[in-house]
Amino acid sequence: MTLTVTVIIPALNEAGNIADLVAAVLAQPVDQVIVVDNGSTDDTAPRAGAAGALVVTEPRRGYGYACAAGVARASGDILVFLDGDFSFAPAEMPRLIEPILRGEAELVLGSRTRGIILPGAMPPHQRFGNRLTAWLMGLLYGVAVTDLGPYRAVRRELLLSLGMAEMTYGWPTEMMVKAARRHAAIVEVPVSYAPRRAGKSKVSGTLRGSLLAGWYILGVTLRYAFAHSAAQKSA
Ligand SMILES: Nc1nc2c(ncn2[C@@H]2O[C@H](COP(=O)(O)OP(=O)(O)OP(=O)(O)O)[C@@H](O)[C@H]2O)c(=O)[nH]1
Numbered sequence: 001m002t003l004t005v006t007v008i009i010p011a012l013n014e015a016g017n018i019a020d021l022v023a024a025v026l027a028q029p030v031d032q033v034i035v036v037d038n039g040s041t042d043d044t045a046p047r048a049g050a051a052g053a054l055v056v057t058e059p060r061r062g063y064g065y066a067c068a069a070g071v072a073r074a075s076g077d078i079l080v081f082l083d084g085d086f087s088f089a090p091a092e093m094p095r096l097i098e099p100i101l102r103g104e105a106e107l108v109l110g111s112r113t114r115g116i117i118l119p120g121a122m123p124p125h126q127r128f129g130n131r132l133t134a135w136l137m138g139l140l141y142g143v144a145v146t147d148l149g150p151y152r153a154v155r156r157e158l159l160l161s162l163g164m165a166e167m168t169y170g171w172p173t174e175m176m177v178k179a180a181r182r183h184a185a186i187v188e189v190p191v192s193y194a195p196r197r198a199g200k201s202k203v204s205g206t207l208r209g210s211l212l213a214g215w216y217i218l219g220v221t222l223r224y225a226f227a228h229s230a231a232q233k234s235a
């Protein structure tokens, strides 16, 4: 059986990036490209549609809401998540997909730490936060990861079975810790990371975004570890 691939791009005011990004993604061996417009006030949605993406609208603001809305409309067996600011390379997508096609992984995480981080792409506080959380994940969940990158591929059936509940900044972390608790096959591959091509940062480039992201990421990492040990004790 051939597995099909859907790429899901959450986007908030990415009009300067989205058309080129969708075109580059469509040059890859993928079956469906979904751009989830999360309440953009610019031309993100029409430009994404004109470039050939299926545009899904999710008015509830939040990275997790956007990803979940994309998942709900995705037809692929493999779901790839990719930021809308062109900071990741669509040409590297086969690295993420192939371990799943070979049956070696159910979740493939693109690690910027193992790959190339271009100057200015990742501020020091984000590098520190990612390393700290990756270390904590090793300690609490026994999963060997080096980054918490959003560029990733997952088996649709695994993701649907996780019961994702974090609808904002915690979504990528929740996917990792729940998959780890499930003892799903998790593989890391190197990916490159560049500064966003155009437009404004909403997360790591702003104080508010960084504080909120850090709070949610650490909170989710600790909370599901606690739920895990409580469940084990009562079992
Ligand atoms: N759906 C949705 N997407 C968001 C939201 N905030 C950011 N995004 C998207 O999520 C991705 C990551 O946001 P960025 O602003 O690039 O955050 P960052 O990568 O930490 O910051 P940069 O340094 O500017 O790249 C981009 O595709 C954004 O358009 C949001 O509230 N909802």
Ligand SMILES: [Mg+2]
Binding pocket: 083, 085, 087, 196
């Ligand atoms: Mg970005």
